[in-house]
Amino acid sequence: MIMFRDPSEIPADFGRTVAAIGKFDGVHSGHRAVFRRAQQDAARIGAKTVAVTFDRNPLSVLRPDRCPDDLVSVERKIELLSACGLDAVLVLTFDEQLASRTAEDFAQAILVDALHVATVLVGRDFRFGSGGKGTPALLAELGARSDFTVDVIEDVFLEGTDRRVSSSWVRELLAAGDVALAGAVLGRPVSVRGEVVHGLKRGRELGFPTANLPALLDEMVPADGVYAGRLVDHTTGLAHPAAISVGTNPTFDDVLQRQVEAHAIDSPGLDLYGHDATVEFTHRLRGMTAFESMDALVAGIASDVAQARILLGLSEPDPANSPAE
Structure with missing residues (x-):
């Protein structure tokens, strides 16, 4: 897996991509379901799969008082992403400058100009751009103008439960010492x-x-x-x-x-x-x-x-x- 730390590092001839965007903290079973979907989408059109993530939890910049502990370090996250069989990962530095970019600028500069996306995969609660104004619906509108589609991935539920797989759930389970159930949610x-x-x-x-x-x-x-x-x-x-x-x-x-x-x-x-x-x-x-x-x-x-x-x-x-x- 190739790792990029900045959009400028992506070669101009890298080709079309299918990109999944998220924090991917813990790289749990729900995240891996998204990556499998990305790989299926990419295989149909001969594109590369890319995970777009961040070097820290965006809340550490936007709302430090509400930012939870990370499940894994950035280095461990990259290692886990590599094990998912992705072609590349783009680790964006989430700072005030990135936080202040408009949703339109983020999509154009990173998704269109740098990654040449054919499809973008996001969760239903995905937000991006200054003030969190970017939504999956807005992303779909931008995609219609810039020749990419948007797949909104539904929640993944652990078999036998009615609770969606999430990093927050893993944190709760680890705090309670329930490593067996936490392992099931993580998928490892x-x-x-x-x-x-x-x-x-x-x-x-x-x-x-x-x-x-x-x-x-x-x-x-x-x-x-x-x-x-x-x-x-x-x-x-x-x-x-x-x-x-x-x-x-x-x-x-x-x-x-x-x-x-x-x-x-x-x-x-x-x-x-x-x-x-x-x-x-x-x-x-x-x-x-x-x-x-x-x-x-x-x-x-x-x-x-x-x-x-x-x-x-x-x-x-x-x-x-x-x-x-």
Whole structure:
């Protein structure tokens, strides 16, 4: 996938395009339905597919007081868009200058002059241009003058529910720790990625060594608690079933920032320091608990690992592969 950071970077001979416009925060299953529609439209006319998105949530400029946390970083969003099989992405810098452009100027300069759009795909609540005056209806009027059509994509609903798929719903689910349903809405496991860093090594002392990720991650972290999932080591290409802790570890008072720690089940002696790793969350086990003693903490962790083992479909542990070192 080709990435453009400015319309001026798009070659004059790039050809006709089918463009989907949106924030695409989280690149959830609803977004991917739009991209599949774009690919179908493009295949019929031999055009390229392009996602037009922004380097930040427009609300961070227009209404900072109402701007929610991003589900993913811009870099992660681009990675997820690439996995959708699009030909290109145009990441626009959303600043005061872009916010002040009229809807007509936005359509002409970006969609017509730069992208040579044949079809534009937007949601029914899509707004663009200064003051949000641009609507799908206005876009269709502009398209009639400039030789492009507009597809207004209807809401996508998660099967078995009456709620539309949205980034807001994913945020709610992550805040509640419901990673299973959040994963269904996203169409992929909830995950965070980062370089494994040194922690306090307390898990190793307790017999359950963990891979710790840094405080700043590429995706929104679910609510404090204990989860089952996978630890994917991109450095080696190996994936390990894992019991995962998120929070400040309230049994102790020396952890000041929320941490994501993953214990690779049945992998004693694993050294991941400095490795690029993803932690995937598939099941929530419990909330975060302050234990009254070290013995109670060790018993609690052992119970968490046993429950994670069941949820992940693992066989009983081999005594020779005890996590204690």
